[in-house]
Amino acid sequence: MGKTLYLECYSGISGDMTVAALLDLGADREVLEKTLGSLGVDGFRTEITRVKKSGLDACDFVVILDEAHENHDHDMEYLHGHIHEEHSGHNCCGEAHVHDHPAAEHHHAHEHHHGGEHHHAHEQRHGGEPHAHHHAHRGMKEIQEILLSSFMTDRAKGIALSIFEILVAAEAKAHGVPVDQVHFHEVGAVDSIVDVAAAAICLDNLDVTEVIVPKLCEGTGTVRCQHGILPVPVPAVANIVEQNHLNLQITNVEGELVTPTGAAIAAAVRTSDVLPDRFTIEKTGLGAGKRQYTCPGFLRAMIIRPENTSAKYHCKTEEPYGKVDQEATGNSSDKDRIYRLETDIDDCTGEALGLTMEKLFAGGAREVHYTPVYMKKNRPAYELTVICTEEKIRQMEEVIFRETTTIGVRRIPMERTVLKRRQQNIQTPFGEAEAKICTLPDGREVCYPEYESVQSLAAEAGLGFQETYRQIQNSWDRER
Numbered sequence: 001m002g003k004t005l006y007l008e009c010y011s012g013i014s015g016d017m018t019v020a021a022l023l024d025l026g027a028d029r030e031v032l033e034k035t036l037g038s039l040g041v042d043g044f045r046t047e048i049t050r051v052k053k054s055g056l057d058a059c060d061f062v063v064i065l066d067e068a069h070e071n072h073d074h075d076m077e078y079l080h081g082h083i084h085e086e087h088s089g090h091n092c093c094g095e096a097h098v099h100d101h102p103a104a105e106h107h108h109a110h111e112h113h114h115g116g117e118h119h120h121a122h123e124q125r126h127g128g129e130p131h132a133h134h135h136a137h138r139g140m141k142e143i144q145e146i147l148l149s150s151f152m153t154d155r156a157k158g159i160a161l162s163i164f165e166i167l168v169a170a171e172a173k174a175h176g177v178p179v180d181q182v183h184f185h186e187v188g189a190v191d192s193i194v195d196v197a198a199a200a201i202c203l204d205n206l207d208v209t210e211v212i213v214p215k216l217c218e219g220t221g222t223v224r225c226q227h228g229i230l231p232v233p234v235p236a237v238a239n240i241v242e243q244n245h246l247n248l249q250i251t252n253v254e255g256e257l258v259t260p261t262g263a264a265i266a267a268a269v270r271t272s273d274v275l276p277d278r279f280t281i282e283k284t285g286l287g288a289g290k291r292q293y294t295c296p297g298f299l300r301a302m303i304i305r306p307e308n309t310s311a312k313y314h315c316k317t318e319e320p321y322g323k324v325d326q327e328a329t330g331n332s333s334d335k336d337r338i339y340r341l342e343t344d345i346d347d348c349t350g351e352a353l354g355l356t357m358e359k360l361f362a363g364g365a366r367e368v369h370y371t372p373v374y375m376k377k378n379r380p381a382y383e384l385t386v387i388c389t390e391e392k393i394r395q396m397e398e399v400i401f402r403e404t405t406t407i408g409v410r411r412i413p414m415e416r417t418v419l420k421r422r423q424q425n426i427q428t429p430f431g432e433a434e435a436k437i438c439t440l441p442d443g444r445e446v447c448y449p450e451y452e453s454v455q456s457l458a459a460e461a462g463l464g465f466q467e468t469y470r471q472i473q474n475s476w477d478r479e480r
Helices: 015-024 029-036 140-148 154-175 186-205 235-244 260-269 350-362 390-403 451-461 465-479
Strands: 003-008 044-053 056-065 108-110 122-124 137-139 183-185 208-212 216-220 222-225 228-231 248-254 279-288 298-306 334-345 367-374 380-388 410-418 420-428 431-439 445-449
Touching (some): 015 056, 015 186, 015 279, 056 186, 137 140, 140 154, 140 186, 186 208, 216 260, 235 260, 334 390, 350 380, 380 390, 420 445, 420 465, 431 451, 431 465
Parallel strands (some): 003 208, 216 248
Antiparallel strands (some): 003 298, 044 056
């Protein structure tokens, strides 16, 4: 059973704030660090500490580049000015030290995502002549290869790819170039890849399937970039908000609160923009920002459990639906309406269909499968089938049209009966296992061990899958 995440973005949102908040919610640090180590990207390390923001204890996540990749953080330095941080284990204040310098003395002209001729302009002035740094670039194709070759789960890969696609689309519009001409500066790409991958890994690790983002709160004023002085929100953020129908509120805080990476994460994972009428909070996480503003300076994330299953939500299509999906809440055994999306494809590769499946699952599809079929003139093809809730239809169709060669999707409403269910950790002779406990219509409970737990325990114990499965069920029976 997936979890529902509420992102409270009153102080804005960035990539590092999101990762820190998710870690504070309980995302496995060891899993994160191990998986980030498989990215095949050199020149960085991460630091996870505790800091004070507005007097509150918060988690801080920092990507630190090595000397060869001097840390010009594209979500922070390019947008906010020069940042000096101490990374010798921890700093005494528990927060990054931020120094703003007059433009005449020290400024950075720094564009992180760009198209056209793929050049990078980066000035540093310390009272002397400017000097330029030239680096290699990574496009979406290279970033995709990095993510797909990592140890990330398929779902985490799908989330990360969706985030980058939103970033690229926004930058393409800002610069007036095709998406395949948008490149990330090598240094910025390291920061971006790590932040995006880390957010996706943590979301997957927490088993978050529903994300509520009512609005993004943005500041006012201007920021300096390669092209001069730009207004807040910066073009990439404005484009992400526009293209993904995010709700934006401009506050009286002077400064840039929403980074392109933060906006892209919100756009990629949001499933609703309205909180349920009543809910309980299972856990709260605080992710620290790097700047001192008049607002609190952290992202608050909550794992919530809706109590009012009749509450209406607004999805990305801004169309309400009548009730919370029973599979997500597990609050009742009742009939529920879902939709089956179908399309027949005779000119798409298996690799493309596999990637499409990953992205559909990452976007919240309940089920995805494709079946070999024969079409007219006996052409071999695949029938792609997606099961989703009503509010997910547009998002699912967008993925299908973007990632496959189809030109039409059939939409079929269906009713289903959903059993009440809960997650339970079961102690076995081989270790702890996760399982779904489902309640049948007659009131009896049945135990269905989760595949990942069965596989892991079977490998550790040297047993077969079926034997381990039965052992977990037997342990649950004894616990009862």
